[in-house]
Amino acid sequence: MSPGRCLLVLATMVSAMTAVPAHAETIQITMDRLAFSPKEVNASVGDTIEWINNDFLAHTGTARNGDWDVAVPAEKTVTLVLKKPGTIEYYCRYHPNMTGRIVVAPK
Numbered sequence: 001m002s003p004g005r006c007l008l009v010l011a012t013m014v015s016a017m018t019a020v021p022a023h024a025e026t027i028q029i030t031m032d033r034l035a036f037s038p039k040e041v042n043a044s045v046g047d048t049i050e051w052i053n054n055d056f057l058a059h060t061g062t063a064r065n066g067d068w069d070v071a072v073p074a075e076k077t078v079t080l081v082l083k084k085p086g087t088i089e090y091y092c093r094y095h096p097n098m099t100g101r102i103v104v105a106p107k
């Protein structure tokens with residue numbers, strides 16, 4: 001890679017990084033063999049949950065308080081940005097035995 005091109009790549013990376021607030025994280029929750037893993041995660045407002053479905057079945061991440069309802073087709077990944085603080089119990093609408101909890105701290 002030429003020095004000029006290298007600088008351009010670096011500048012692009014830096015601007016991409018600064019576009020996201022420093023504290024925002026991406027947290028992965030896997031759906032695997034009819035279970036969420038990890039079952040409980042700690043997050044902050046502004047963080048992104050990446051729902052990774054490793055099963056051959058569709059799942060959902062459905063908040064019991066109605067804050068969000070994420071449909072995740074088989075073998076797909078869907079993202080959700082957490083906008084409200086609180087302790088959110090969630091489950092899968094198709095498999096109600098699949099449950100988990102996300103504790104969302106205020107920003």
Ligand SMILES: [Cu+2]
Binds near residue numbers: 059060092093098
């Ligand atoms: Cu399910």
